[in-house]
Amino acid sequence: MRLLEFQAKRLLSEYGVPIPKSVLAKSQDDLESLSFPVVLKAQVPVGGRGKAGAIRIATQLKEAVATTKELLNYNIKGYPVQAVLAEEQVEIKQELYLAVLIDKLTSLLLIMVSATGGVDIEEVARESPEKIVKKHLRPFVGLQDYIVRYLAKHIRLEDQLEGFRRIVNQVYSIFCDYDATLVEINPLAVTPSGLVVLDAKILLDDKAAYRHKDLFVKLQEEQKRAAKSGKTRAEQLAEERGITYVPLDGNVAIISDGAGTGMLTLDLTQDVGGQAANFCELGGLGGAESMLQALEVVNAAPHVKVILIGLIGGLTRMDEMADGILNYLEQHGKSKPLVIRMCGTKEEVGKARLRTAGIETFEDLETAVRVAVKLAEES
Amino acid sequence: MKEYGTDIVAGVTPGKGGMKVHEIPVYDFVEEALQEHEVDAAISFVPARLAKDAALEAIDGGIRFLVVTTEGIPDQDVLTIINYAASEGITVLGPDTPGLISPGRCKLGVHPNRMFAEGRVGILSKSGALSYEVCRVLTENGIGQSTVVGIGGGPLWGLSQQTVLKMFQNDPETEVVVLLGEVGGTTEQDAAAFIERYMNKPVVSLIVGRTAPKGTQMGHAGAIIEGEEGTAESKIRTLRSAGSLIARSPTEIPEIIKTVGSVR
Numbered sequence: 001m002r003l004l005e006f007q008a009k010r011l012l013s014e015y016g017v018p019i020p021k022s023v024l025a026k027s028q029d030d031l032e033s034l035s036f037p038v039v040l041k042a043q044v045p046v047g048g049r050g051k052a053g054a055i056r057i058a059t060q061l062k063e064a065v066a067t068t069k070e071l072l073n074y075n076i077k078g079y080p081v082q083a084v085l086a087e088e089q090v091e092i093k094q095e096l097y098l099a100v101l102i103d104k105l106t107s108l109l110l111i112m113v114s115a116t117g118g119v120d121i122e123e124v125a126r127e128s129p130e131k132i133v134k135k136h137l138r139p140f141v142g143l144q145d146y147i148v149r150y151l152a153k154h155i156r157l158e159d160q161l162e163g164f165r166r167i168v169n170q171v172y173s174i175f176c177d178y179d180a181t182l183v184e185i186n187p188l189a190v191t192p193s194g195l196v197v198l199d200a201k202i203l204l205d206d207k208a209a210y211r212h213k214d215l216f217v218k219l220q221e222e223q224k225r226a227a228k229s230g231k232t233r234a235e236q237l238a239e240e241r242g243i244t245y246v247p248l249d250g251n252v253a254i255i256s257d258g259a260g261t262g263m264l265t266l267d268l269t270q271d272v273g274g275q276a277a278n279f280c281e282l283g284g285l286g287g288a289e290s291m292l293q294a295l296e297v298v299n300a301a302p303h304v305k306v307i308l309i310g311l312i313g314g315l316t317r318m319d320e321m322a323d324g325i326l327n328y329l330e331q332h333g334k335s336k337p338l339v340i341r342m343c344g345t346k347e348e349v350g351k352a353r354l355r356t357a358g359i360e361t362f363e364d365l366e367t368a369v370r371v372a373v374k375l376a377e378e379s
Numbered sequence: 380m381k382e383y384g385t386d387i388v389a390g391v392t393p394g395k396g397g398m399k400v401h402e403i404p405v406y407d408f409v410e411e412a413l414q415e416h417e418v419d420a421a422i423s424f425v426p427a428r429l430a431k432d433a434a435l436e437a438i439d440g441g442i443r444f445l446v447v448t449t450e451g452i453p454d455q456d457v458l459t460i461i462n463y464a465a466s467e468g469i470t471v472l473g474p475d476t477p478g479l480i481s482p483g484r485c486k487l488g489v490h491p492n493r494m495f496a497e498g499r500v501g502i503l504s505k506s507g508a509l510s511y512e513v514c515r516v517l518t519e520n521g522i523g524q525s526t527v528v529g530i531g532g533g534p535l536w537g538l539s540q541q542t543v544l545k546m547f548q549n550d551p552e553t554e555v556v557v558l559l560g561e562v563g564g565t566t567e568q569d570a571a572a573f574i575e576r577y578m579n580k581p582v583v584s585l586i587v588g589r590t591a592p593k594g595t596q597m598g599h600a601g602a603i604i605e606g607e608e609g610t611a612e613s614k615i616r617t618l619r620s621a622g623s624l625i626a627r628s629p630t631e632i633p634e635i636i637k638t639v640g641s642v643r
Contacts, residue, residue, distance in 0.1 A: 102454055104534050104564055104601075107461045139462030179455050207600070208453035210428065244598045259532060259598025260506020263561055263587035268628055270590045279591070281598040283450065312511045314477050314489045344491040344511065365512060366630055 001204045004043045006085045007219055008200040011178070012185075015170040018163075018196045022087040025068045028061070030086070036060050037089045042071045044079040045223070047201075050119055052076050057089065090196055095187035096155060097121050097132070098168065100175045102182075109137040109175075111147065111168070115155040117187040143172045163195045178215065179208035234278070234300040241293045244283060250275020251305040251376045253298035253336070255291070257282045257316040257344075261365070265310045268366055274373030277304045286316045291324025292331070299335055305379045308372040309340045310365055318342055318350030326357055337375055341368035380422075383486040388416040409440030420444035422478060422487050430474065431456035438469050446487055447473035450532065451600075457535045464537065471537030475599070476529040477507030488529065498523015500636065501547040503540060504559035505532055505599065509587060513559060513629045520633035525553040533564060533601020540570040548578055555581045555636055558623065560614060562588030563602040567614040571621035581639040582623040583632055586611045 003011070009019045023030040025040065042054035049055050054076055058064035064086065074081040097117030103110040114132045116124050124131050133154040135147050148165045157164050167188070175183045182203040189198045209216045231239075238245030244259070248266075252274050256262035262281040269276045280298055282290050298307055311321055321342065329335060342350055342361040351361050362368040381387050387403055389412040396407035406412040409421070421442040425433035430449040437445050438460075445464065452460075452474050464471045472479060478488020483497035489507075494515040500522055504510035507529045514524055528543050530536050540558065547556045556578070560567040567586065574582050588597055588604075589611040596603040604610055619625050624639070626632045 102458065102535070105539075105566070105569060107458055107465075107535055109458070139458065139466070176455070179453055181454055205454050207427065207451050208455065211453070244596075246592065246595050246597065248592065256508070258506055258508020259602060260504065260509030260559065260561055260587055261512050263506075263591055263597055263602070264509060264512065264629070266591065267587055267589045271627065276590070279597055283598055312491070312494075312508050312515070314491050314507055314511060343515065344494075366628065 001206055001209075001216065001219060001223075002045045003202040003204065003219060004045060004083070004223060005041060005199060005201075006043055006083070007222060008202040009085075009197065011174060011202065012170070012197055012200055015174055017167055017170045018194065020087045020090050020196060020198070022085055025064070025084045025086040028065050031061055031064050031068070034086060034088050036064070038064055039087045039089050040064060040067050040071060041085045041087065042074055042076060042081040043083040043085055044076045044081060046077045046079060049076060054081065090189060090191045090193075090198070092187075092189045092191060092198075094190040095198075096157070096190065096195075097124075097184075097186045098171065098188050099182065099184040099186070100171055100180075101184070103136065106136060108139065109142075111135050111137060111143070111151065111172075113151045113155050115157070121186055142176075143169065157190075160190065160195060167195055167197075174202070178212055179205040181205050232301065234297050237293075237300055238280070238297045241290075241297070243285070243290065243294055243297055244279070244281050245297055246279040247301065248276050248278050249303075250277045251303055252372050253277045253280070253301065253304040253307040255280045255282070255294045255298060255307065255309045257286075257311045257313050257321070259283060261310055261312055265308065265365065265369060268369045269308070269373060272370050272373050274369070274376060277301055282316065286313075286320065288320045288324035288327060291321050292328045295325065295328040295335065296332075299332075304336055305376040306337050306339060306372045307335065308368060309338060309342075310368065311340070311342050311344060312365075313344035315345070317345050318347040319353065320346075320350075322350035322353040325359070326353065329357070337379070339368050339372040339375065341365050380486050380488070383480075383492060385485050385487060388412075388418060409437050409442065413441050418442065420446070420487055422446040422448065424448055427451040427453070431460055434460040434471070435463055438464050438467055438471075442469065444470045445472070445537075446476065446478045447471060447531075447537070448476055448478060448489065449473070450475040454535060461535065461537050472528070473531045473537055474535075475533070476531040477510070479526060479528045480524075481526045482524050490527070494518060495527065496523040499525050499552060499554040501525050501550065501553035501556045502527040502559065503543040503547070503556070504529055505540075505561050505601070506559065506587075509559050509561075509585075513557065513585070513632060516629040517633055517636075522633050522636055525550065532599030533566075535601075536566070540566050541573045544570055544573050544578060544582075548580060553580065554640060555583065557632060557636075558582055558584040558618070560584060560586045560618075561599065561602050562586070562591050562597065562604050562611050562614075563599070563609050565608050568608060568617050571614075571617040571623065574618070574623055575621035578622070581636075582618075583626055583635050583639075584615070584618045584623045585626045585629065585632065586614045586618070589615075589627075
């Protein structure tokens with residue numbers, strides 16, 4: 001889960017990390033509690049807000065109220081702005097960068113800092129990577145003070161060592177305590193009163209949500225209002241049922257029992273001139289019920305003309321998949337045309353059950369893809 | 380697995396010690412099982428929330444090779460498993476893997492048997508189902524496999540693509556290697572660097588997700604395109620320039636293999 005800026009800052013502030021005085025601007029009263037000028041920031045879970053004109057400065061109350069209203073009408077990369085964070089402006093002497101993340105190539109934690117943070121950090125990473133100082137954290141050792149001192153020296157921040165040390169340790173604690181996969185502070189501002197976090201991106205591991213139930217529920221409640229607009233019925237159904245479903249623009253719906261074969265089927269569909277309507281995979285789910293539900297999800301998309309089911313189960317059992325398909329047809333009476341490729345565990349039983357219902361299956365995936373695309377073209 | 384010829388000597392489930400399943404004795408602890416049996420490897424089917432505990436117990440108990448099939452283990456738990464295993468010199472395959480199979484000899488996984496045949500092509504894949512798909516096509520074309528390794532759906536791996544490539548390079552039973560990758564992350568770029576520098580066996584790569592949209596997770600936790608490096612095009616380009624042959628679909632793989640040698 002990607003936290004909204006105000007959520008990330010609240011978490012940081014709970015750990016003692018300095019942030020500017022701020023409020024979520026819901027009414028004029030909220031804004032009155034701040035000293036001007038203030039920075040008004042649209043709360044959306046995507047980057048590039050500054051360049052989209054969604055971060056603005058207001059020098060007095062009236063202007064702040066008007067700008068807040070205006071920002072609440074914005075839509076940034078598909079996300080309608082549902083909240084605006086108002087923050088007292090601070091005097092920035094320098095913008096630093098600080099991040100803790102999981103380095104997938106080494107399976108170690110990585111801490112990165114730079115003396116040149118701010119909006120152009122990606123360019124810095126590309127053009128002059130030597131300006132980003134990196135240190136891996138050794139397992140079962142974690143963050144030690146020598147690492148903090150090393151980083152401070154290499155971004156010439158020794159005169160601020162105390163504040164820097166506190167912040168790095170607090171950020172590291174948040175990372176570990178909440179199963180984060182990324183805590184990124186950018187910029188970490190050098191101000192006359194010390195270091196202050198001006199923006200933060202925190203990613204929490206959804207797979208560990210069960211360990212932080214209360215926090216996740218609260219964050220999700222807050223984000224619901226800021227959610228991406230216009231979710232389709234198919235997307236809502238998939239979300240309720242925990243089925244992996246990515247809507248696409250074409251008319252051939254695809255259900256697979258593995259992520260890799262799902263992506264392959266997508267590629268093959270396009271290679272023969274077809275367009276996939278979605279990516280949908282059952283992955284570890286298995287069971288007749290999940291096949292039935294997947295069929296309900298993909299059938300809910302109006303532009304679908306044909307449904308291609310590609311199965312090659314190891315753990316997924318074909319007898320259960322066949323039952324799921326038959327249960328769907330029984331409950332709903334009909335479906336858009338089905339093209340089924342079935343092989344793998346218990347395939348004989350699965351194929352026999354489908355055959356009894358007059359449904360033939362394909363053995364070869366590429367043939368099934370071609371048939372499905374042709375059917376979609378003809379209908 | 381037992382039917383396939385794998386010599387399963389013991390099972391471990393807390394609280395079920397003393398029972399027998401298909402004649403195989405069950406123990407409460409890994410340590411207890413290892414006191415009674417000589418064990419080369421273990422495979423774990425423990426659910427995500429308990430997977431770390433089980434894996435650490437297996438490593439601590441003295442298992443030398445551990446397959447973790449579980450999907451959805453929190454990343455920080457996976458880091459602990461991988462790093463503890465590394466510090467003890469133990470090999471972990473996975474997580475989120477179907478395991479591995481050496482057709483006709485041994486299976487430590489959940490593969491559907493009939494897709495596989497004995498032969499001399501080594502397969503490594505992030506996706507289980509994709510490896511079944513490719514092996515089915517190879518087997519139908521009379522091309523068998525030496526060993527098929529599922530490294531897992533990521534984004535973290537005990538055994539990396541690079542390490543498995545190295546194992547195939549050193550394996551006298553493998554003549555050609557098929558690398559099955561997908562969008563997301565940069566491990567294929569890493570694998571390409573290894574191929575370029577060290578591999579002298581032919582490598583055929585198939586990268587799926589060419590048509591996947593950016594920024595969306597495609598089933599596997601690791602399969603999300605973030606930045607240019609995560610795209611299939613970028614991976615294909617890097618692998619090709621490293622000397623790998625490129626297939627765009629499973630059916631192209633046997634044709635390509637036939638051009639590089641007489642592999643059966």
